[in-house]
Amino acid sequence: MSDNYIYISILLMATVTYLIRVVPLLVLRKPIKNKFFRSFLYYAPYVTLAVLTFPSILYSTGSFASALAGTVVAVIASFFKLGLPITAAAGCVTALLFQLFL
Amino acid sequence: MKRNIESFRKGFIDGIPIALGYFAVSFTLGIRGGDVGLKWYQSALMSATNYTSAGQAAALSILEEGGSYIELIISTLIINLRYLLMSAALTIKLSPKENTGMRMLMGIGVTDEIFGISVAQKTPISPVYNIGAMSVACPGWVLGTALGGIMGEILPSVVTSSLSIALYAMFLAIIIPPARENKVVAVLVFLSALLSFLFTKLNFLSGISTGMKVIILTVTLSALAAFFFPIEEDNNLEEEVE
Numbered sequence: 381m382s383d384n385y386i387y388i389s390i391l392l393m394a395t396v397t398y399l400i401r402v403v404p405l406l407v408l409r410k411p412i413k414n415k416f417f418r419s420f421l422y423y424a425p426y427v428t429l430a431v432l433t434f435p436s437i438l439y440s441t442g443s444f445a446s447a448l449a450g451t452v453v454a455v456i457a458s459f460f461k462l463g464l465p466i467t468a469a470a471g472c473v474t475a476l477l478f479q480l481f482l
Numbered sequence: 483m484k485r486n487i488e489s490f491r492k493g494f495i496d497g498i499p500i501a502l503g504y505f506a507v508s509f510t511l512g513i514r515g516g517d518v519g520l521k522w523y524q525s526a527l528m529s530a531t532n533y534t535s536a537g538q539a540a541a542l543s544i545l546e547e548g549g550s551y552i553e554l555i556i557s558t559l560i561i562n563l564r565y566l567l568m569s570a571a572l573t574i575k576l577s578p579k580e581n582t583g584m585r586m587l588m589g590i591g592v593t594d595e596i597f598g599i600s601v602a603q604k605t606p607i608s609p610v611y612n613i614g615a616m617s618v619a620c621p622g623w624v625l626g627t628a629l630g631g632i633m634g635e636i637l638p639s640v641v642t643s644s645l646s647i648a649l650y651a652m653f654l655a656i657i658i659p660p661a662r663e664n665k666v667v668a669v670l671v672f673l674s675a676l677l678s679f680l681f682t683k684l685n686f687l688s689g690i691s692t693g694m695k696v697i698i699l700t701v702t703l704s705a706l707a708a709f710f711f712p713i714e715e716d717n718n719l720e721e722e723v724e
Binding site for chain 2: 381383385386387388389390391392393394396397398400401402403404405406408409410411412415416417418419420421422423424425426427428429430431432433434435436437440441442446447450451454455457458459461462463464465467468469470471472473475476479480
C-alpha cells in the first residue's frame, strides 16, 4: 500500500466527516424533523457495525477456532452488558489462550 | 471570560471518562490499522482527523482491499451521516451570537459521546464546554490509536493476532445490548450479519468489495427498517435534545 494512497484516503475521509459535522452548525437554524430520515439514521449504525463485524470477526485472529471461541465469549459478555473494555478483553484473552494451548 | 473558564473546566472534567473509553476503543483501531498495513503514526493521523470508530473501521477495510476513493467517500458519508442530525440538534441550542470560529472548532468533535454530554447542558449551550470536553477526549482517541499501532508493531504475533479480535468484540458490545431491548434492532442486527456473511460466500456477490457491501446493506436495510418501523420522536436523539 503506497503512502500516497493512505494519506489521500485520510484527507478525503476527514473532509467528508468534518463537513457532515460542521455544515449544520454553520447553516441550519431549525432541527431536522423528518421522521423517515431520523429513523434511518437511528438504525444505520447497527447495520454498519453488524456488517463490519460479521464475518470478519471469525477471521480476525491466527486461527478460525480461536476466533470462533473469542466470538462466542464476546457475544456472551456483550449480552450480559459487561461493557466495551471487558467484552474486548474477554474476547482477546480467549483467543490468546486458544492459540497458546490448543 | 469567567463563564468561559468555568465552561471549559466543566467540559474537561466531563470529558475525562469519555477519554478513558476512547482510549480503549481507539487502541483496537490502532491494532487493526497495523493489521491492514498502516504505520502507527498513520493510524494516529486518521484518528486525529476523524473521531469516528465505525467510519475508521470501514475505511481500514476499504484500504485493506485497495478500494477506490469514491467508495471511501460514499461509505464515510453514509456511516457518519448521523452526525448531521447531532450537529443540527446542537446548533439550535447555541446562542445565535456564537461566532463562526467557535462553531467550526466544536464541529471537529461532534461524536456520539460528546453530543450526549453537551445536549444535557443548560440552553444556550456553550461551545467552550464542548471544546473543554474535546481537549481531553480527543487526545485520548489519538493516543489510544498510536499506542495500539505501536504495540502491534512490537508485540509477538500470537499476541497481536489475539488483540485483533478486540475491535469486533467492542462492536458487539455496542450492538447487542440495544438488540436485547428493541426487537427491530435485534432482527436488523441478525439480518445484517447474515447478509454480510452471504455476500462473502455467494459466488455472484463475493466480488463486491467490503466498502460497497457496507454501503448497500446500510442503505437498504436501514431504509426498510425506517419505512416499516419508524421510531417515535421520544425514542431517538430527541430524548436527549428536549
